[in-house]
Amino acid sequence: MNNKIFFGIDIGGTATKLGAFNADGLLLKKWEIPTDTAESGTKILPHVAKEILDFAQDLARIASVGVGVPGPVLHSGYVKRCVNLGWGDFNPARELSALLHGVPVFAGNDANMAAMGEYWQGGGKGAHNIVFLTLGTGVGGGIIINDRLIFGQAGLAGEIGHIVVNPEETIPCNCGQLGCLDQTASARGIVRRAELLLKTNPTPSILRNVVTLTARDVFDAAKDGDPIACEAVRTCIGFLGKAMAMLTNILDPEVFIIGGGVSKAGEYLLNIAREKYISYAVLSDQRAKVVLAELGNDAGIYGAAKLAMDSLR
Amino acid sequence: MNNKIFFGIDIGGTATKLGAFNADGLLLKKWEIPTDTAESGTKILPHVAKEILDFAQDLARIASVGVGVPGPVLHSGYVKRCVNLGWGDFNPARELSALLHGVPVFAGNDANMAAMGEYWQGGGKGAHNIVFLTLGTGVGGGIIINDRLIFGQAGLAGEIGHIVVNPEETIPCNCGQLGCLDQTASARGIVRRAELLLKTNPTPSILRNVVTLTARDVFDAAKDGDPIACEAVRTCIGFLGKAMAMLTNILDPEVFIIGGGVSKAGEYLLNIAREKYISYAVLSDQRAKVVLAELGNDAGIYGAAKLAMDSLR
Numbered sequence: 105m106n107n108k109i110f111f112g113i114d115i116g117g118t119a120t121k122l123g124a125f126n127a128d129g130l131l132l133k134k135w136e137i138p139t140d141t142a143e144s145g146t147k148i149l150p151h152v153a154k155e156i157l158d159f160a161q162d163l164a165r166i167a168s169v170g171v172g173v174p175g176p177v178l179h180s181g182y183v184k185r186c187v188n189l190g191w192g193d194f195n196p197a198r199e200l201s202a203l204l205h206g207v208p209v210f211a212g213n214d215a216n217m218a219a220m221g222e223y224w225q226g227g228g229k230g231a232h233n234i235v236f237l238t239l240g241t242g243v244g245g246g247i248i249i250n251d252r253l254i255f256g257q258a259g260l261a262g263e264i265g266h267i268v269v270n271p272e273e274t275i276p277c278n279c280g281q282l283g284c285l286d287q288t289a290s291a292r293g294i295v296r297r298a299e300l301l302l303k304t305n306p307t308p309s310i311l312r313n314v315v316t317l318t319a320r321d322v323f324d325a326a327k328d329g330d331p332i333a334c335e336a337v338r339t340c341i342g343f344l345g346k347a348m349a350m351l352t353n354i355l356d357p358e359v360f361i362i363g364g365g366v367s368k369a370g371e372y373l374l375n376i377a378r379e380k381y382i383s384y385a386v387l388s389d390q391r392a393k394v395v396l397a398e399l400g401n402d403a404g405i406y407g408a409a410k411l412a413m414d415s416l417r
Numbered sequence: 418m419n420n421k422i423f424f425g426i427d428i429g430g431t432a433t434k435l436g437a438f439n440a441d442g443l444l445l446k447k448w449e450i451p452t453d454t455a456e457s458g459t460k461i462l463p464h465v466a467k468e469i470l471d472f473a474q475d476l477a478r479i480a481s482v483g484v485g486v487p488g489p490v491l492h493s494g495y496v497k498r499c500v501n502l503g504w505g506d507f508n509p510a511r512e513l514s515a516l517l518h519g520v521p522v523f524a525g526n527d528a529n530m531a532a533m534g535e536y537w538q539g540g541g542k543g544a545h546n547i548v549f550l551t552l553g554t555g556v557g558g559g560i561i562i563n564d565r566l567i568f569g570q571a572g573l574a575g576e577i578g579h580i581v582v583n584p585e586e587t588i589p590c591n592c593g594q595l596g597c598l599d600q601t602a603s604a605r606g607i608v609r610r611a612e613l614l615l616k617t618n619p620t621p622s623i624l625r626n627v628v629t630l631t632a633r634d635v636f637d638a639a640k641d642g643d644p645i646a647c648e649a650v651r652t653c654i655g656f657l658g659k660a661m662a663m664l665t666n667i668l669d670p671e672v673f674i675i676g677g678g679v680s681k682a683g684e685y686l687l688n689i690a691r692e693k694y695i696s697y698a699v700l701s702d703q704r705a706k707v708v709l710a711e712l713g714n715d716a717g718i719y720g721a722a723k724l725a726m727d728s729l730r
Contacts, residue, residue, distance in 0.1 A: 184702065233570060247667070249562050256669020257546060258703040263666040266700055268659070271584025271596075280699040281662075283584075346581070349594075353576040354560070354667065356569020386593040387579055389497065390571040 108167035111156050112221075112409030114214060115139060115173055117188035120152060123405030124159055127167070129225065129413070133159065134405060145190035153203035168208040168416050170408030171196055172217035176259035181211040184258075210415045212253065214404055216262050218363065218397075219246020220253050221406030226398040227361040234359045235351050236397070237264055237344070239366035243286040243293075246407075249355065253411065265290070267350060269343040289344040291319035291366050298322045298336040307331050323369040337369075338376060345380025352385045352392060363397025370396065421480035424469050425534075425722030427527060428452060428486055430501035433465060436718030437472055440480070442538065442726075446472065447718060458503035466516035481521040481729050483721030484509055485530035489572035494524040497571075523728045525566065527717055529575050531676065531710075532559020533566050534719030539711040540674040547672045548664050549710070550577055550657070552679035556599040556606075559720075562668065566724065578603070580663060582656040602657040604632035604679050611635045611649040620644050636682040650682075651689060658693025665698045665705060676710030683709065 109132070114121040116139060123134045137155060140147045152171075160166045173196060175186035181197025197211040212220070219236035228234040232251050238244045243265030247254045254261040265286035266279050273283035287293050295317050302311060309332035310325050311317060325333035348360050360381070367373065378394045385391050399406055422445070427434040429452060436447045450468060453460045465484075473479045486509060488499035494510025514522040525533070532549035541547040545564050551557045556578030560567045567574040578599035579592050586596035600606050608630050615624060622645035623638050624630060638646035661673050673694070680686065691707045698704050712719055 249567055250565055252563055254562055254668060256665075257671045257705070258669055258701065260666065260669035260701055263669075263700055266666040267663050268582075281697065350580050350663075351667070352569075352573065353579040354574065354664070355567060356571055356573035356576075358570045384594065387576055388571065388573055392570070 107165065109160055109165050110167050110409045110412045111169040112217075112405035112407065112412065113152055113169065113171045114217065114404030114408060115148060115152070115171060115189065116214070117141070117174060120148070121401070121405050122152070122155055123402065123409055125409040127413075129410075131402075131406070134402060139189070141188070141190050145186075148189060149196060149200045149203055153200060156204065163205055163207070166204065166207045168210065168412040169200060169204065170217070170410070170412035170415075171200060171209060171211040172214040172404045172408045173211055174214045177211050177213050177255070178259045179255040181209070183211070208412070208416060210411050212255070212408070212411055213246070213259060213262070215244035216246035216253055216255070217407035217411065218399075218403035219248060219262065219361075219407065220410050221399050221403035221408075222361045222363060222397050223248045223407075224410040225406050226403060227363075227395040228359045231358040233355065233357040234361055235264070235348075235355065235357045235392075236361045236363060237348075238364035238397075239289055239291070239344075239362065240364035241292055242290045244364075247355065247357075252414075264347065264351070267347045269346045285343060285347045288340045289347070289366075294319040294322050294336060294340045294366065297340050298333060301332045301336055305332060309333065319366055320368070323372065327372050337373075341373060341376045342380045344377050346384050348377070348381045348392070348394070349384030349386075352388050356388070357392050359393045359395060361395055361397050363400075363403065367396055420478065422473055422478050423480050423722045423725050424482040425530075425718035425720065425725065426465055426482065426484045427530065427717030427721060428461060428465070428484060428502065429527070430454070430487060433461070434714070434718050435465070435468055436715065436722055438722045440726075442723075444715075444719070447715060452502070454501070454503050458499075461502060462509060462513045462516055466513060469517065476518055476520070479517065479520045481523065481725040482513060482517065483530070483723070483725035483728075484513060484522060484524040485527040485717045485721045486524055487527045490524050490526050490568070491572045492568040494522070496524070521725070521729060523724050525568070525721070525724055526559070526572060526575070528557035529559035529566055529568070530720035530724065531712075531716035532561060532575065532674075532720065533723050534712050534716035534721075535674045535676065535710050536561045536720075537723040538719050539716060540676075540708040541672045544671040546668065546670040547674055548577070548661075548668065548670045548705075549674045549676060550661075551677035551710075552602055552604070552657075552675065553677035554605055555603045557677075560668065560670075565727075577660065577664070580660045582659045598656060598660045601653045602660070602679075607632040607635050607649060607653045607679065610653050611646060614645045614649055618645060622646065632679055633681070636685065640685050650686075654686060654689045655693045657690050659697050661690070661694045661705070661707070662697030662699075665701050669701070670705050672706045672708060674708055674710050676713075676716065680709055
């Protein structure tokens with residue numbers, strides 16, 4: 105087994121990342137190919153299979169493969185629909201396994217795979233129970249309990265972005281609810297909050313000079329003490345703290361790991377998130393650690409490889 | 418092993434329930450003794466040990482013992498404090514094991530034990546992922562994922578009553594937050610909502626004739642079509658539906674099991690809970706079943722026995 109290779113694959117709408125790992129979990133090589141979504145995404149897995157076989161040379165060297173997919177995946181690997189890739193009523197794990205002449209293949213949702221990667225070799229290393237939150241354009245996540253990824257009965261588990269946190273929201277979330285975490289602690293949410301404050305609050309702000317505001321602009325201005333930017337960040341990250349407090353009452357994890365583009369705001373964001381989390385998590389004597397993700401865009405290939413390893417046990 | 422006995426013990430503030438089960442999970446006998454909380458609760462476990470030994474006759478017949486405790490319990494069995502029993506900085510699992518000359522003893526929170534019981538032989542029979550909600554004076558709960566009870570790092574997991582659901586709440590919950598499920602979908606919450614409506618809404622209602630209102634009065638009147646009672650129930654159980662929708666986004670369980678005194682309202686309550694849950698759980702294609710608990714006050718002894726059985730594996 106020791107010279108065998110585990111592959112972690114992260115299929116995105118435009119690019120597919122691949123990672124080859126040895127049995128000790130060491131990343132041997134990582135690379136990227138374009139995702140060809142033409143013809144209902146039927147070319148995607150043959151391309152992936154070719155890359156895996158080219159790297160491994162010998163089929164017998166492939167231990168197993170894990171695949172992250174941008175949408176809900178059942179524990180069985182079944183995908184009901186994946187709009188970004190053109191897939192529907194499809195089992196990518198089974199298909200890829202057939203293309204690899206029976207090599208075991210396991211699939212999961214991409215945010216869940218990233219959670220698994222961070223649990224394994226990132227911000228959650230050594231913990232058994234973690235919640236991963238990815239703050240990007242929207243808010244996603246993944247949950248590991250007792251060292252196992254939670255899929256849920258229909259692959260929906262870990263949709264942390266749709267915890268309702270903001271009672272004052274007036275515009276529906278794309279999920280249909282009002283006041284989801286996704287609407288506020290995301291890049292989109294932070295920009296929207298800053299724009300709202302700029303309109304309704306006459307306080308001078310450096311953000312008034314920015315033509316197309318980004319979350320990064322808001323964080324940079326907040327770090328410099330800009331009052332509008334500070335208020336926007338504290339409000340949005342306050343809702344993140346509220347969601348983490350709810351998750352503590354429900355799951356009582358050891359660590360919250362914050363990843364995604366917004367997490368580039370680093371310790372500044374983390375300190376506000378911790379402060380707000382602690383103020384809301386009143387039931388807990390022993391609150392979870394709140395840390396930054398460490399693997400960046402590679403979290404998905406790490407997590408997919410870990411799923412592949414664990415599934416063989 | 419087959420003639421060995423597993424004990425499930427449910428220690429409450431006033432009474433302790435005991436159940437003896439065979440290896441097939443059949444309840445052989447159940448009985449109850451008073452809980453003597455004098456002398457910082459130091460008499461409780463010796464009394465329990467005596468009952469167990471009297472029933473088993475022979476120490477060698479006792480396979481293992483599970484104990485439910487009214488407060489947070491760590492996976493190790495450690496209890497930081499349990500106000501109702503007078504315990505603090507105490508490991509009841511270890512103590513009871515010593516009193517039983519080394520028989521394996523495992524402990525858990527009482528609501529979690531009830532969840533385990535309902536998962537095993539009650540409303541969740543056959544499912545692998547369930548959420549149990551107990552609607553009593555307050556709201557408690559327990560979560561089983563991949564056939565294992567979730568303890569959390571500090572025994573807090575399953576505190577579902579402290580999910581924040583009501584943005585219009587003005588009085589703090591006893592946990593310090595505003596708008597907890599505990600404040601609304603509990604017996605106390607339903608009575609409070611009805612009383613508020615009676616004060617602020619001039620509509621005639623049979624409830625105006627009741628001197629000391631109970632949740633049962635409100636449900637009975639609602640079933641008879643009383644408009645104030647109907648509105649109180651729909652609002653309070655609506656918040657239950659909202660909490661279940663959040664739990665679906667987070668954990669995507671197969672079944673929600675509703676227990677506790679309020680669940681005696683039966684199918685009437687269940688139908689409203691299902692309708693509200695479905696209206697909120699917009700992300701889910703495949704929503705969880707919503708069922709009534711089946712074991713009543715025995716859920717705790719069933720669950721404690723199941724914990725004892727599983728922990729031996």
